[in-house]
Amino acid sequence: MALLQANKDLISTGIKEFNALLNQQVFSEPLVSEEAMVTMVDDWVNLYINYYRQQVSGEQEEQDRALEELRQELKTLSVPFLDKYRAFLKSL
Numbered sequence: 001m002a003l004l005q006a007n008k009d010l011i012s013t014g015i016k017e018f019n020a021l022l023n024q025q026v027f028s029e030p031l032v033s034e035e036a037m038v039t040m041v042d043d044w045v046n047l048y049i050n051y052y053r054q055q056v057s058g059e060q061e062e063q064d065r066a067l068e069e070l071r072q073e074l075k076t077l078s079v080p081f082l083d084k085y086r087a088f089l090k091s092l
Contacts, residue, residue, distance in 0.1 A: 004062060004066075006058075007057060007058065011069055018044070018048055021044065034082075041078045045075060045078065048070070048074055049067055
């Protein structure tokens with residue numbers, strides 16, 4: 001079953017906003033460990049999911065599917081960011 005257009009639009013907006021957040025990060029002193037950065041990114045994902053949870057529409061199943069899709073997309077976006085951070089730590 002396809003997602004409602006309103007939920008597709010919310011997912012698209014969430015992806016754009018999360019990507020902007022990741023692109024704004026500057027790696028500098030003081031450093032945080034790789035594990036701490038993974039935790040922060042997970043927290044950011046959860047923050048976005050909780051924010052958009054209030055905005056998705058449709059029946060509960062539709063809302064759950066939309067939020068799961070958003071979570072997967074945000075996790076996918078976080079992988080290159082975390083790889084970049086790991087590379088930064090190794091370069092020091």
